[in-house]
Amino acid sequence: MEPRQGAQAIRRALAVLRILAAGREDGVPLAEVVRTTGLTRPTVHRIVHVLIEEGIVERHARTGRYAIGNQVPELALARPRPSRLLIAANPSLQRASAAIGDTLFLTVRTGNDTLCVDRRIGVYPIQVLSIEVGARRPLGVSSAGVAILAAMPGQEARKIVAANEKRFEAYRTDVATVLGEVTAARRLGYGMREIGLVQGTKSISTWIKTPDGQPAAAMTVSAVRTRLGPRREQEVAEILLREARAIEQAIGG
Amino acid sequence: MEPRQGAQAIRRALAVLRILAAGREDGVPLAEVVRTTGLTRPTVHRIVHVLIEEGIVERHARTGRYAIGNQVPELALARPRPSRLLIAANPSLQRASAAIGDTLFLTVRTGNDTLCVDRRIGVYPIQVLSIEVGARRPLGVSSAGVAILAAMPGQEARKIVAANEKRFEAYRTDVATVLGEVTAARRLGYGMREIGLVQGTKSISTWIKTPDGQPAAAMTVSAVRTRLGPRREQEVAEILLREARAIEQAIGG
């Protein structure tokens, strides 16, 4: 598949949109878009302002930051919701949440990012709620991202990690660290992070593959570190692995 | 506001996306996109296939039709849902639905289209369910579209109707008919269609304006024609007008 030519501008506009999406409601300053896309400032400026005229991007009056606009969800209404994955995963998430009691996330891969698409809050009184539905991060910086990378061929994973290099700085990590974590996850059979994105939390993630063997998503448990000692880590991982296989079945059938 | 230059390709890609969005899950054949956008076929073909590579568009294997892809709702997750309008309108829709008993729609304007964003089913046993959330139509072909056009300055309304000319054929209407209906709606104070998009139905729509006087949405009741005689039309219109003002208050405050 040689990439189709004659649409540089469209590809660039989409790259910009994906960066803006990572900024959620608050949006992203122009300079950051310039840095992370590697495009020149006049180009990004032009793209962003055309997208504003078209209603695809909005600009916050106070901060001057750029964010995903109204028309994007409007276009999204054209698709049936919720997605097949969400339907297939629902019973598993419910079971796992009840069995574990800590916060549970379902995260998909989209391009070079992870995107949280579902979250279940457990019964345990201390819950890690830092990641919300819609949260978008470069593949590799969260345990879910590491799990998804671990589930794909090494070459592809390295390519993605290399592509995300510029964005890792903001999360205080780098290519070598991420690749190390990916290797560790392959050995373990699941992704794990002693130090979560939030201080004092720990996360465990299992990957979910589509019938053709591509990793499609990850299921993650996050909890305060003290609640996930070695013994409980084992328990939680077993539940997650079982339910991940169940979701794979549900997609495949 | 002179439109910004240097982004023809991006604008064209968005025009294509909006047409595809009107096709919902089923999508739209390439030829129809070519017709309604007025672009040449090689151009549309290139745009659509680049968007497929980027995950923004999907192609149905069986039919060959093109439709909005997975990544659009993924980008949409960056925004908080539901929208402000939906929140503001909720109590009014609930009250109106209870009072009227027929199917109620909330429709917004997006570009040159109307987009159904909410639907409430009433208690009366015969309900008009042809329009679903996500349904997208050229402004002017539904009573909601006529109401929204009626609420804007004549010049702007004429511009939009002219821009939609090519798309009217598919709905068996034309510029003159639509402009006539808009004028009638202005006189009446609400939009009305004796012949709905579905045979034997009748619709009544009131417009909802933002604080700056721009029409933002329309509230519509659809029912089988026999259920909306002159007397009941009055009643329903009064309720819709009252609730439309309530929603305007809720947005403004």
Added chain:
DNA sequence: GCGTTCTTGTCCATATTATGGACAGAACCA
């Protein structure tokens, strides 16, 4: 069967379009 009309896909010379270096203003800090 064979022509007709619909569709989608591809090529490539061309000119239109997007590009980005250079310049400039605004806001903030020391």
Added chain:
DNA sequence: TGGTTCTGTCCATAATATGGACAAGAACGC
């Protein structure tokens, strides 16, 4: 005050997107 961030704009230039022309497959009629 000068230094450092940010955002916005201009315009000559090169690279890019464009669309006419050609091709091939699918559906229909007879």
